[in-house]
Amino acid sequence: MxxxxxxxxxxxxxxxxxxxxxxxxxxxxxxxxxxxxxxxxxxxxxxxxxxxxxxxxxxxxxxxxxxxxxxxxxxxxxxxxxxxxxxxxxxxxxxxxxxxxxxxxxxxxxxxxxxxxxxxxxxxxxxxxxxxxxxxxxxxxxxxxxxxxxxxxxxxxxxxxxxxxxxxxxxxxxxxxxxxxxxxxxxxxxxxxxxxxxxxxxxxxxxxxxxxxxxxxxxxxxxxxxxxMVATFLGSPPMNILPATYDGVQFQLMDGQTIPCPEGFQHVLRSAQGQRFNLGIRPEHLHVVPEPAHLMVVATVVEPLGREILIRTALPDQDPMQSPVINIQVEPTLRPAVGERLSIQLALDHLFVFDPTTGDRIMEPL
Structure with missing residues (x-):
């Protein structure tokens, strides 16, 4: 040896x-x-x-x-x-x-x-x-x-x-x-x-x-x-990537919905107002909730996997070919219909921020 x-x-x-x-x-x-x-x-x-x-x-x-x-x-x-x-x-x-x-x-x-x-x-x-x-x-x-x-x-x-x-x-x-x-x-x-x-x-x-x-x-x-590249290659299903623009307080998605910027990120991004970023979050850190939350999405594919269900979703009222795919892992008791709208809560302490040009990680979870 x-x-x-x-x-x-x-x-x-x-x-x-x-x-x-x-x-x-x-x-x-x-x-x-x-x-x-x-x-x-x-x-x-x-x-x-x-x-x-x-x-x-x-x-x-x-x-x-x-x-x-x-x-x-x-x-x-x-x-x-x-x-x-x-x-x-x-x-x-x-x-x-x-x-x-x-x-x-x-x-x-x-x-x-x-x-x-x-x-x-x-x-x-x-x-x-x-x-x-x-x-x-x-x-x-x-x-x-x-x-x-x-x-x-x-x-x-x-x-x-x-x-x-x-x-x-x-x-x-x-x-x-x-x-x-x-x-x-x-x-x-x-x-x-x-x-x-x-x-x-x-x-x-x-x-x-x-x-x-x-x-x-x-x-x-x-x-x-x-x-x-590493974030999306390792993990099944892969990490979700959401293109967004930072307005100084929150991230704005392509359809106008917003995701709050964690306070710990704001001091690093204070000079980045108006810049575009790719937000990354893994499917297990998205949660379907009954009341309005961070995001509204629409189910496009529902895949029962036994111990869990994988829901592929897209931003509502967007061309499915243009919208980012947003994967969510949920308990098998939840099985939405294709086309159903879902309210999603993000675990913001598991949010990544990537440079959309180089792919480099700018911010990692707090």
Whole structure:
């Protein structure tokens, strides 16, 4: 096991910068998740660590060793891909043993390790089967087992659960977390799935357009996003964003409705009268109330989810294509009709203010 340290890593392809001055350090034994929209550079970072891509500039360390010029096979990392990459002509046992065989070593020790890994992943009964005889979930476990059997210093996972159905993905995600807790191998995991990121990570690296937006533990990133991109990417449903103009006392929305400006914000915004901002507030911090409150909205979609109901709303008397979508999470006892008007109370102590041009956070909850 070893730390992984990236110092100003940049990778360019034919004039296109895929990742730009990426710097972070994963301590020995931790589980870090790289997350972001498609094309943000997360897989390029993983492939650069693995040695499948070469950094254009910067330094990459595994442990205390600078590995920029070290071939992939000598970096002592194991990578699991989205498509499993199992050898179809080999049995499960042979697939598990392949990495050990390539490295040489005692056959008896290798057999013992394979049996141990197979038991831990509940695939011991499948050792004589070929990949085509396995389900998708079983194939994924074999791919994980092949990497684990090598006992690498670093474990790299590139969207390993994306091909699984929802229930199997949930089960395998829990198994992955338990496996890491048991083995303690330094792990870097790439996903676009925010649920995987939030539930698996010791630390999350949020990326966008090849640059790091924020690094932090899941709860900190959720509660204190550094900008609007992070705020809307992590959280399901995402944070509501309401364009508004500040008049010196309150925020005025596009339809003329107003939201009070918390007193703690006013001293920062005192010179911003007439300026436009994006207000951010999460769905769980909006409440449907019987009497007139901060906002009046109209229900456009009602989605029963069992333990709660998600109501998608818009500002009344506005073109639905122009109005911001306002998501509200409510108790299952409340089920409004589509088109019904609702009075909404905002928890103003959970309000964010973002710069609409840069997306930077100007104010965070008090």
């Amino acid at each position: 070893a730390r992984v340290c990236l110092e100003d890593i940049t990778r360019r392809f034919a004039g296109v910068t895929a990742i730009d001055q990426i710097t972070f350090e994963v301590p020995d034994g931790q589980f870090w998740v790289l997350v972001g929209p498609s094309g943000c550079g997360k897989s390029t970072i993983l492939r650069t660590i693995a040695g499948l891509e070469t950094a254009t500039s910067g330094k990459l360390y595994i442990g205390d060793r600078l590995v920029n010029q070290v071939p992939a096979r000598q970096r002592d990392v194991a990578m699991v891909f989205q498509n499993y990459a199992l050898y179809p002509h080999m049995t499960v046992a042979e697939n598990l043993a392949f990495g050990l065989k390539m490295r040489g070593g005692d056959t008896k020790t290798a057999r013992s390790r394979i049996e141990s890994v197979a038991r831990s992943l509940d695939i011991a009964h499948l050792l004589d089967r070929k990949p085509r005889q396995l389900s998708g979930g079983q194939q994924q476990r074999v791919a994980l087992g092949r990497a684990i059997a090598r006992e690498p210093q670093v474990f790299l996972l590139d969207e390993p659960l994306s091909n699984l159905d929802a229930q199997l993905r949930d089960d395998t995600r829990a198994e992955l977390k338990q496996l890491h807790q048991r083995l303690g191998i330094t792990t870097i995991y790439v996903t676009h799935d925010q649920v995987e990121a939030m539930t698996l990570a010791d630390q999350i690296v949020v990326l966008n357009r090849g640059r790091i937006q924020q690094i932090g533990d899941p709860q900190t990133i959720y509660a204190q996003p550094t900008n609007q």
